[in-house]
Amino acid sequence: MKKALHWSLRHRLAIVAIALISGFAAILATARVSIAEGGIAFPYYPAFLKVEMKAEGEKPMPENWQDPQVCAGCHPRQYKGWSTSMHSISFKDPVFQAEWALAHKATDGKTLNHCGGCHTPIGVATGTVKFDPALGKHGGFTAPPIAEKGVSCDVCHTISGTTAVHTSTGNPGNASFVMSPGRVKRATLKDSKSPFHDTEYSELHTKSAFCSNCHNIFHPDNRFPVEHTFDEWKASPYAQNGIQCQDCHMVPVDTAIRVADEMKPARDLTDHGLGGFAGMGAKTKRDIVHDHGFVGGNTVIAEALGVKGASDNKAEALKRLQNAAELDFEIIPAKGGANLLKVKVTNKRAGHHLPTSLTFIRQIWLEVHITDDQGNELLSSGVAKNNHVPADAVTFINRSVDKDGKPTINPWEIANFDHLNTIPPKGFRYGVYAFHLPANAKGFKVQAKLHYQSYAQGVADKLLGEGKLTVPTVVMKELTRDFSAADLKSAGSKSEKIAAR
Amino acid sequence: MQGIGQSGLLIVAALTAPAGLAEEWLALPDIPPVPADNPQTNAKIELGKQLFFDPRFSSTGTVSCNSCHNLMAGGEDSRTTSMGVHGLAGPRNAPTVWNSAFHSVQFWDGRAGSLEEQAKGPVIAQVEMGMRSLDEAIARVRQIPGYVEQFRNVFGGENAVTVDNAAKAVAAFERTLVTPGSAYDRFAKGDESALNAQQQRGLKRFNELGCTGCHRPPAFSGPWLAGGFFVTFPFHDSPHVTQYKLRDDSGREAVTKDPADRHKYRVPTLRNVALGAPYFHNGAVPTLSEAVQVMAASQLGIKLNEADTADIVAFLGALTGPFPAMSLPRLPATPGVSIVPAN
Numbered sequence A: 001m002k003k004a005l006h007w008s009l010r011h012r013l014a015i016v017a018i019a020l021i022s023g024f025a026a027i028l029a030t031a032r033v034s035i036a037e038g039g040i041a042f043p044y045y046p047a048f049l050k051v052e053m054k055a056e057g058e059k060p061m062p063e064n065w066q067d068p069q070v071c072a073g074c075h076p077r078q079y080k081g082w083s084t085s086m087h088s089i090s091f092k093d094p095v096f097q098a099e100w101a102l103a104h105k106a107t108d109g110k111t112l113n114h115c116g117g118c119h120t121p122i123g124v125a126t127g128t129v130k131f132d133p134a135l136g137k138h139g140g141f142t143a144p145p146i147a148e149k150g151v152s153c154d155v156c157h158t159i160s161g162t163t164a165v166h167t168s169t170g171n172p173g174n175a176s177f178v179m180s181p182g183r184v185k186r187a188t189l190k191d192s193k194s195p196f197h198d199t200e201y202s203e204l205h206t207k208s209a210f211c212s213n214c215h216n217i218f219h220p221d222n223r224f225p226v227e228h229t230f231d232e233w234k235a236s237p238y239a240q241n242g243i244q245c246q247d248c249h250m251v252p253v254d255t256a257i258r259v260a261d262e263m264k265p266a267r268d269l270t271d272h273g274l275g276g277f278a279g280m281g282a283k284t285k286r287d288i289v290h291d292h293g294f295v296g297g298n299t300v301i302a303e304a305l306g307v308k309g310a311s312d313n314k315a316e317a318l319k320r321l322q323n324a325a326e327l328d329f330e331i332i333p334a335k336g337g338a339n340l341l342k343v344k345v346t347n348k349r350a351g352h353h354l355p356t357s358l359t360f361i362r363q364i365w366l367e368v369h370i371t372d373d374q375g376n377e378l379l380s381s382g383v384a385k386n387n388h389v390p391a392d393a394v395t396f397i398n399r400s401v402d403k404d405g406k407p408t409i410n411p412w413e414i415a416n417f418d419h420l421n422t423i424p425p426k427g428f429r430y431g432v433y434a435f436h437l438p439a440n441a442k443g444f445k446v447q448a449k450l451h452y453q454s455y456a457q458g459v460a461d462k463l464l465g466e467g468k469l470t471v472p473t474v475v476m477k478e479l480t481r482d483f484s485a486a487d488l489k490s491a492g493s494k495s496e497k498i499a500a501r
Numbered sequence B: 001m002q003g004i005g006q007s008g009l010l011i012v013a014a015l016t017a018p019a020g021l022a023e024e025w026l027a028l029p030d031i032p033p034v035p036a037d038n039p040q041t042n043a044k045i046e047l048g049k050q051l052f053f054d055p056r057f058s059s060t061g062t063v064s065c066n067s068c069h070n071l072m073a074g075g076e077d078s079r080t081t082s083m084g085v086h087g088l089a090g091p092r093n094a095p096t097v098w099n100s101a102f103h104s105v106q107f108w109d110g111r112a113g114s115l116e117e118q119a120k121g122p123v124i125a126q127v128e129m130g131m132r133s134l135d136e137a138i139a140r141v142r143q144i145p146g147y148v149e150q151f152r153n154v155f156g157g158e159n160a161v162t163v164d165n166a167a168k169a170v171a172a173f174e175r176t177l178v179t180p181g182s183a184y185d186r187f188a189k190g191d192e193s194a195l196n197a198q199q200q201r202g203l204k205r206f207n208e209l210g211c212t213g214c215h216r217p218p219a220f221s222g223p224w225l226a227g228g229f230f231v232t233f234p235f236h237d238s239p240h241v242t243q244y245k246l247r248d249d250s251g252r253e254a255v256t257k258d259p260a261d262r263h264k265y266r267v268p269t270l271r272n273v274a275l276g277a278p279y280f281h282n283g284a285v286p287t288l289s290e291a292v293q294v295m296a297a298s299q300l301g302i303k304l305n306e307a308d309t310a311d312i313v314a315f316l317g318a319l320t321g322p323f324p325a326m327s328l329p330r331l332p333a334t335p336g337v338s339i340v341p342a343n
Helices: A009-022 A025-035 A068-072 A076-083 A094-106 A111-119 A121-125 A208-212 A229-234 A245-249 A253-262 A310-324 A457-464 A485-490 B006-015 B042-053 B115-119 B134-142 B145-155 B163-174 B183-188 B197-208 B239-243 B288-300 B306-317
Strands: A130-132 A140-142 A159-162 A177-179 A184-187 A198-201 A225-227 A325-332 A339-347 A363-372 A377-381 A399-401 A416-419 A428-435 A443-453 A474-484 B230-232 B264-266
Touching: A068 A076, A094 A111, A094 A140, A094 A457, A111 A121, A121 A177, A159 A208, A208 A229, A208 A245, A245 A253, A253 A310, A310 A474, A325 A443, A325 A474, A339 A363, A339 A443, A363 A428, A377 A428, A474 A485, B042 B145, B042 B163, B115 B163, B134 B145, B134 B163, B145 B163, B183 B197, B197 B306, B239 B288, B288 B306
Parallel strands: A184 A198
Antiparallel strands: A130 A140, A159 A177, A325 A339, A339 A428, A363 A377, A363 A443, A399 A416, A443 A474, B230 B264
């Protein structure tokens, strides 16, 4: 396991050291290129994070970043949203901590900055995040209070740029952002003014390109895109219609539904109702005040950790999941053999694949039952056993393998996906089932459920221990239809769709 | 008083204050943050108390800390700006010393990072205590045997009488000048009858309007930040700006020389604010109700109606006291001679 990676960082650093000592520009240039293809050095490699302090040579310290409580005074609404979000627990999340600990041990600590760069940018920037083997089942990490707060207000709002074009893939990801902590807070308003901090308009904050720096992760060594949410979006009709991550994930779910249905950015929706004041004491009513709950599909951890207000975030997440996909049936009558049921699953409202991010750990699968009018069960598939997705289920995930093609779900070992089955934005995939209708049956009923788990139960058991966490299963969509036996016969020998009744 | 080990905990408590979310009103802790290098001891506090009340360390022998930070009243001097030696007046209104220990930085412009640092300032300010140097001031202390003995007891060593030790003693005393147990504090601890209906309305409005954005419970000062929490005042334009000359003072810019700090001030505690008239850095606003309206106009950009103003003033009254029982200290004497030079 340890040898699964061929980390060459040590060699790269050695080259840099030699270059620095010899002082030859040409050698230095070569060395830099070897550490980061774009020609700049990354002090937190393999995180592509950079920190720009006010004074040259100043060392970033935890106190250079503001506690979210300070921001909350004037921005209570944004604070409340953030405090229930995954961003607020990106470091503390015990599932993540355990996975990070396993990676840490398997790679001799080389994933410290790789994972930490996005999960605790302040902890990495200040060098204060530490591994403690005594924590949790597999070990865990500690950091100063401000760094424990993960992707906090001042992390995003002091980001001044991106290093995306300089990463080893030339693409955004792996914490490819520049933090400039200080009193200048950057966001999307061009004329904002605060009595406390300075303000600066940032085009980057208005775009998916901002989010891309963490929501795109490639293996530091083999460069395989392990998570590619941004890339999925970029290839989608959403991107082509100018719809950014913020248009769905920084607005209420009802607005996100409209964005996906009308395929317009939130600001272009008529009567979007997102206007308001960006802060206490503000005089200018803004057209859009963004939510900061960053709601996606993860409904598990915030509530399990007892985060105050987590139930609001969970309710939003459930509604998103329940509105993301659509189900439909097609029946292909037998030509002497088995009839086919095709369950069509359409990604109706997610601007990335379903599922996204850790596509090899998340679970989206179909549970299908076909029963005839006599009460006989003709087919049953995808019924979870002890919360585990059964092997016979049609699942919409990617299968990850290591460099030898052997299946693995350890992110640090992944070198490829050998089977791709996630559902692209506005695209669809089928689950196909064969069944026989008994001769005496006059009709049959098809029931399908699309299930979601943020991660497989086996992953939770492995990371936290058996019985520690029951991963909730969310029914994203349900469809039941009755068909007549006559429909199958009348369809004759041709493979054609039968309209559902 | 217990000092050691409390500091970190209390700082955490201060940071996790309600932050504009009304459901978490906090009561003032009994003990403010105490720095690790200056733990509280009874002997040190007593020494600090004597130094605080002793006018002999001003050039004329007339001005003590207590002259402008009157502990028999609201911890300040009720003047527009303070009067020091020779009747000289400074540019700013004296902030209350009560609960100053809950401020992470001191002075209106936050130029002192601690009470210890602050204590050294007024002694050598020419319009305050008017000493030529801190060395000159500490030389006077050394002439008083009763002080020398106490410094040795408290700090140890032959050369215990130093400027830094004097500042530590004064700061230790000031950390006892806290007023937990106000009507608001009793309310925060669950006694709803501690605030009357008008005060409760005021508290609600105070929060809804955004006052708590800067004046955070429990001290109703800015949040505890190591480098200070500074806010532009006045932020919005209003007729009050010229009426009360609110922008004549450059604020923190004078300290940092950074134009971004123009008109920035530390957010003062509102504990005992009802006893703190006149108001603001220049003491130009005579009444609390006018001060509330000026704040609403200049920081929140709103014109506050009479009813809200009255309710908020009533609420602010619930932040008064109670004041600890206190006796005047007996100052160590120099029998037969005066250490204050002749005029």
